[in-house]
Amino acid sequence: MSASTPRPGSHGTIVTVAPTGAEHAKADVPNLPVTLDELVSTAKDCERVGAAMIHVHIRGEDTKPSLDLGRLKDTVAALRAETNLVVQLSSGGAVTDPEEHRLRVLEAMPDSASCTMGTVNFGDDVFMNRWEFVVELHKRMRERGIVPEYEIFDLGQLTSLHRLLDKHGLPAGGHVHVDLVMGVPGGMAGDTETLAAALRLIPEGATFSATGVGRSSIPVMLASLSAGGHLRVGMEDTISYARGERVKDNAQLVARASGLARIAQRPPLSPDEVRKLIGVQQSG
Ligand code: KMH
Ligand code: ZN
Numbered sequence: 001m002s003a004s005t006p007r008p009g010s011h012g013t014i015v016t017v018a019p020t021g022a023e024h025a026k027a028d029v030p031n032l033p034v035t036l037d038e039l040v041s042t043a044k045d046c047e048r049v050g051a052a053m054i055h056v057h058i059r060g061e062d063t064k065p066s067l068d069l070g071r072l073k074d075t076v077a078a079l080r081a082e083t084n085l086v087v088q089l090s091s092g093g094a095v096t097d098p099e100e101h102r103l104r105v106l107e108a109m110p111d112s113a114s115c116t117m118g119t120v121n122f123g124d125d126v127f128m129n130r131w132e133f134v135v136e137l138h139k140r141m142r143e144r145g146i147v148p149e150y151e152i153f154d155l156g157q158l159t160s161l162h163r164l165l166d167k168h169g170l171p172a173g174g175h176v177h178v179d180l181v182m183g184v185p186g187g188m189a190g191d192t193e194t195l196a197a198a199l200r201l202i203p204e205g206a207t208f209s210a211t212g213v214g215r216s217s218i219p220v221m222l223a224s225l226s227a228g229g230h231l232r233v234g235m236e237d238t239i240s241y242a243r244g245e246r247v248k249d250n251a252q253l254v255a256r257a258s259g260l261a262r263i264a265q266r267p268p269l270s271p272d273e274v275r276k277l278i279g280v281q282q283s284g
Helices: 036-048 069-082 099-108 131-144 156-168 192-199 214-226 250-263 271-278
Strands: 015-017 053-056 086-089 112-116 120-122 125-127 147-152 177-182 207-212 230-233 240-242
Touching: 015 036, 015 250, 036 053, 036 069, 036 250, 053 069, 069 086, 069 099, 086 099, 086 271, 099 131, 112 131, 131 147, 131 156, 147 156, 177 192, 177 214, 192 214, 207 214, 214 230, 214 250, 230 250, 240 250
Parallel strands: 015 053, 015 230, 053 086, 086 112, 112 147, 147 177, 177 207, 207 230
Antiparallel strands: 120 125
8 A cells, every 4th residue: 555545534533542551650640540530530531522542551559550350341341331432451551561461451351452563672671572472462352352453663563463464364343453652762763754664564454543652742643644644642652741841631632633633634533433443343
């Protein structure tokens, strides 16, 4: 597919919010949503201003990252009860999470889950994603009807995605959706040139979103919109809104992304439009 061929869904924009992540400490970022009430309230605010999907990392009582299955199930249920958002759980967790806990996330039966396509240096840490583990995630998601979002931290991981699809077939729903996570120290740069280089490696007919970590947030957003891509924003990826200005809340980031999507004449897609586009079964 050439960069100028319209991708599916490019009349509108999927706006995904990643409100929490596993990296920021509540003590350093007091407005980070960490309790279930805070998460649901953030989710509702973000849906109101254009988000259609939520990428969820949860925290424990101690505000630290958690993959507790009971809490994950409660989170999926609460987000479904209180919003119409497509609920995507992170299977990436924190860099310290063991593989079996990351696989167990799928037992919470979200609509979608992330599936990172390879190992990458992650700041001073290593985000480990062995090939056999990636294949296991892909297979288990397909068995459960959970739609993967293939998370790409470096360009070679797109080559691995082709290998995965060639060897193990299409995911649940039959559609491929990719998220470029750009600007992580250790991963690909968050700039237009790198996003353009990714375009020819993204499988034909796939949708892709992009997020730029830290100060690459805005350049990546603009580059993705111009290339027919979709957007992920949120405090998982950036806690500064502008130079010297902290993010007020996740809805502020979503509102800016939705505004840019409208300016690009690709307004935010509704959650139901996104379900149809990426092959998520209607819940309930
Ligand atoms: N927290 C990072 C180590 C994902 O959600 O799948 C991994 C991450 C990717 O955020
Ligand atoms: Zn994540």
